[in-house]
Amino acid sequence: MRLAAIADLDTQRALAALKRTGFPADKYDETASISVEEGIRVGKTAITSDSTTMIATPGIDVVLEVTGSPAAGVKHVLLVSLAEVTVLVD
Secondary structure, three states: OOOOEEEOOOHHHHHHHHHHOOOOHHHEOOOOOOOHHHHHHHOOEEEEOOHHHHHHOOOOOEEEEOOOOHHHHHHHHHHHHHHOOEEEEO
16 A cells, blocks of 8 residues: 555645655655646655545545544545545544
């Protein structure tokens, strides 16, 4: 399993989390400018603020819902059901 993308309303927060956890810098898009689809194609973790597009991207098979927000969680589960993706809720 590979981390294809992270969706966060604050892309800088997502980048900071990758750095803080020691995720290899050559494995993600530090500029947060590539699409999820392009990230999958080139083997880099894409960073996006658009969870809807991320969930709908072909090649996304599993979504971890860890926002802690019930409203966001429901939205993401509904989107996942439309995209026929597996969701794991924390």
